[in-house]
Every structure is written in C-alpha cells, then in structure tokens.
Amino acid sequence: MTNKPASPLLVYLAFATVYIVWGSTYFFIQKALAGFPPFFLGTFRFLIAGTLLMTWCKFRGEKIFDWKNIKYAVVSGILMLGVANGTVIWVEQFIPSGLVAIMVASAAIWFVILDKPKWKENLSSKSTIAGLVIGFVGVILLFSEQVFQAVNTAQSSNQILGMGLLVLGPIAWAGGSLYSKYHTAPDSSVAVNTAWQMLAAGIAFIPGSALSAEYQQFHWSNVSLGAWLSIVYLIIFGSIAAFSAYVWLLKVRPATQVSTYAYVNPVVAILLGVCFADETVSLIRILGLIVILASVLLINLVKYRKEKAIASAPVLCEDQ
Numbered sequence: 001m002t003n004k005p006a007s008p009l010l011v012y013l014a015f016a017t018v019y020i021v022w023g024s025t026y027f028f029i030q031k032a033l034a035g036f037p038p039f040f041l042g043t044f045r046f047l048i049a050g051t052l053l054m055t056w057c058k059f060r061g062e063k064i065f066d067w068k069n070i071k072y073a074v075v076s077g078i079l080m081l082g083v084a085n086g087t088v089i090w091v092e093q094f095i096p097s098g099l100v101a102i103m104v105a106s107a108a109i110w111f112v113i114l115d116k117p118k119w120k121e122n123l124s125s126k127s128t129i130a131g132l133v134i135g136f137v138g139v140i141l142l143f144s145e146q147v148f149q150a151v152n153t154a155q156s157s158n159q160i161l162g163m164g165l166l167v168l169g170p171i172a173w174a175g176g177s178l179y180s181k182y183h184t185a186p187d188s189s190v191a192v193n194t195a196w197q198m199l200a201a202g203i204a205f206i207p208g209s210a211l212s213a214e215y216q217q218f219h220w221s222n223v224s225l226g227a228w229l230s231i232v233y234l235i236i237f238g239s240i241a242a243f244s245a246y247v248w249l250l251k252v253r254p255a256t257q258v259s260t261y262a263y264v265n266p267v268v269a270i271l272l273g274v275c276f277a278d279e280t281v282s283l284i285r286i287l288g289l290i291v292i293l294a295s296v297l298l299i300n301l302v303k304y305r306k307e308k309a310i311a312s313a314p315v316l317c318e319d320q
Contacts, residue, residue, distance in 0.1 A: 014248055019265065020268055023272065026088075026265075028231075032231045033089070035222065035231075038086075039086075039205045040214045042089055043206055045238075048202075048235050050201075062191065066188065069188050070196050072179070074197075076176040077196065077204075078200050078201060079172045079175055080177060081197060084107075104265075105139040106167075106262075114171075127298045131294075135292055138263065144285075177258070194247050267293070
C-alpha cells in the first residue's frame with residue numbers, strides 16, 4: 001500500500017519551521033548555558049518536551065506502546081538528540097556558535113554518504129553532488145571571519161576536543177535520521193515516535209550529568225530569566241515544533257532534500273543577528289548567503305524536474 005502524498009502546503013510549512021526555528025537555536029542554546037550546565041540542559045529540555053508531547057498524544061487517543069517502533073525511536077533519538085545535539089550543547093561552552101554551525105553543516109554531506117539505498121540516485125546526480133559541495137563552501141564563506149580568527153588564535157584543549165567531536169556529531173545525526181527514515185513503520189504516529197526519541201535522549205544525558213557532578217553544582221536560584229526563556233523556547237519551538245516537523249519530513253521527502261536545513265540554518269542565524277543584535281553583514285557574507293541558496297536549489301533540482309515530468313505526463317484512462 002502506498003502512502004497518501006503529503007500536502008505541498010504542509011511540506012512548505014514544515015521546511016519553514018525547521019529552517020527558521022533551528023537557525024535560531026544556536027543562539028538560544030548559548031543563552032541557556034548561562035544558567036544550566038550542558039548535560040542537565042539536555043536532560044531537562046528533552047524530558048520536558050517528550051513528556052508534554054506524549055501527554056498530548058495520550059489525550060488524542062493515539063497508540064503509545066508499540067514496542068517495535070519504540071525500539072527504533074530509542075536508537076534514532078539517542079543518535080540524533082543524545083549524541084549529535086548533545087555534542088552541540090557541550091561544545092558551545094567553548095566554541096562560538098558560528099563556528100559550530102559550520103561543522104554541523106557537514107551533516108548534509110553525510111546524508112549522501114550514509115544513505116546506501118539512494119546511492120545510485122544521489123551519486124549519479126551531478127546537481128546534487130555539486131549542491132552539497134557548493135553549500136559547504138557557502139557556509140565557510142558565511143563565517144569566514146570567525147574561521148580566520150579561530151585559526152589565528154591559540155586553542156585550548158577543550159576547544160580542540162570540541163572540534164573533534166563536531167566531526168563525529170553530524171555523522172551521528174545523519175545516521176540517526178536515516179535509521180528513523182528506513183525503520184519506522186509508514187503508518188506510525190510521528191508525534192508518538194518523536195516523543196519517544198526525546199524521552200530516550202533525555203535519559204541518555206543523565207549519566208553525563210552525574211559523572212560531571214552537575215547536580216551538586218547546580219542551583220535553581222542561580223538561573224537567570226534569560227536562561228529560563230531560552231530553555232522554554234528550545235522546548236516548545238526547537239524540540240516539539242521543529243523536531244516533529246523534521247521527523248515528518250524524513251517520512252515524506254528524500255533525505256538529501258531534508259538535509260538542506262544544515263545549510264539554511266546558518267543563513268537564518270546571520271539574518272536574526274542583523275535584525276535583532278545589530279550585527280553587520282560584509283560583502284563576503286552576502287556572497288556566502290547567495291552561494292548557500294544556490295546550493296539548495298541545485299540539491300532540489302532533480303526532484304523539481306521529476307515532479308514537473310510527472311505533472312506534464314499524459315494520463316492514461318482505462319475504458320470501463
């Protein structure tokens with residue numbers, strides 16, 4: 001049985017949510033870290049978000065306990081939110097968010113490398129490969145000033161370790177995303193699967209928090225209003241809204257298309273900085289923005305051509 005085609009409007013809304021909301025989360029993670037230690041932040045964020053979403057699913061009467069899908073959700077949730085997102089949270093203590101965005105953008109390339117069922121389609125598409133390479137170049141141009149600054153200054157041991165972890169994080173994210181795409185039942189509830197993924201990730205953060213003695217050092221009274229507002233934003237918009245949209249897009253769109261979020265998020269981060277933090281945009285950053293948007297068009301070019309060909313194909317009707 002084939003799935004009912006996704007509504008184009010819902011697809012556009014889901015992409016817009018992932019592009020815009022996740023583009024802002026780098027900023028809010030750093031603000032939240034001013035009041036919450038990193039592993040505790042991950043535990044608190046994902047346990048609260050997962051509990052809220054699971055409660056909503058239960059209220060709607062959805063099937064909560066499907067052990068086969070739970071197993072798949074736990075694996076993908078730990079890889080995406082526990083390992084990959086946990087890496088971003090920990091690393092942002094020592095590395096500027098712009099530089100983190102550059103490393104995370106490599107996830108789009110890992111989607112092509114790890115998506116074995118689509119190797120023939122993706123690797124034979126010159127526009128897809130060109131778009132991935134050009135997009136990564138565009139992200140580097142976008143944050144070139146920060147790259148040069150990082151190269152020309154002495155790095156601490158934590159920063160060097162963080163750079164190494166940022167190589168592994170995108171691999172875990174792409175692997176977890178593809179695992180979720182190919183191992184989740186087509187008729188399963190996206191909301192239920194997302195809730196289990198977040199709960200699994202929240203639990204996975206607990207050992208790190210305990211080993212780092214964060215519980216002994218953390219005091220609720222020391223959390224600033226800005227940190228509270230940031231974590232509320234991360235729970236409601238970053239986790240429940242954007243991550244649910246992302247998981248749904250993996251079910252209805254090719255992984256290479258969905259992976260374009262990794263290139264667009266830095267663009268959104270720059271635009272938010274210009275609008276709300278009085279940041280300036282240099283000529284090289286404008287060039288980076290143009291290159292990134294061109295790469296997204298290239299990655300989606302094959303899909304657009306296929307949809308156009310299908311739409312223009314003659315419809316054959318059988319006589320009744």
